[in-house]
Amino acid sequence: MLAPPTDRLHKFLAIAGIALFIVGVTVPLDRYDQAVRQFIEAKAKTLEVGNVQLRLSEVLDAYHARSKQLDAASSPEKSAAVASERAQFGTDVVKLQREIADLSVQARKQFDLAEHAERARTLWLVLGAFCVIGGLAIATLGFVMWWHQPPEQR
Numbered sequence: 562m563l564a565p566p567t568d569r570l571h572k573f574l575a576i577a578g579i580a581l582f583i584v585g586v587t588v589p590l591d592r593y594d595q596a597v598r599q600f601i602e603a604k605a606k607t608l609e610v611g612n613v614q615l616r617l618s619e620v621l622d623a624y625h626a627r628s629k630q631l632d633a634a635s636s637p638e639k640s641a642a643v644a645s646e647r648a649q650f651g652t653d654v655v656k657l658q659r660e661i662a663d664l665s666v667q668a669r670k671q672f673d674l675a676e677h678a679e680r681a682r683t684l685w686l687v688l689g690a691f692c693v694i695g696g697l698a699i700a701t702l703g704f705v706m707w708w709h710q711p712p713e714q715r
Contacts, residue, residue, distance in 0.1 A: 570703075571706030572703065578697065578702070581692055585696050586692075588689075593685040600678035606667075624650055
């Protein structure tokens with residue numbers, strides 16, 4: 562009956578190869594999964610920020626259209642109401658432009674985060690492949706060396 566290796570270099574290689582294989586399967590897959598989730602979250606936030614930015618741009622366009630209507634319909638009787646509406650319009654436009662700029666920065670950060678998660682995902686996939694292949698190679702080498710030992714030395 563064959564007994565598993567317990568000492569010497571070839572036995573150490575066999576056990577280390579199996580351990581490396583197990584680590585290469587479990588840890589990189591977990592990290593790969595985390596990177597995929599981060600990538601999906603970052604992409605979703607990027608789309609969300611883009612939609613909000615688009616909505617704010619539409620509101621800003623509506624304010625500009627209203628400003629043109631006020632310019633076309635201004636009369637001496639309505640000047641006080643037009644002036645107060647124009648002042649409110651000016652502060653709202655500045656506020657919206659600031660919000661759009663902030664959202665643009667947030668969208669860029671989320672896009673960069675998504676790119677980073679994509680690179681991390683690729684890195685963990687490559688590291689996992691190397692660990693699995695290396696672990697199999699080392700374990701195979703150890704078991705082959707062990708198998709070629711005379712039976713009384715096993």
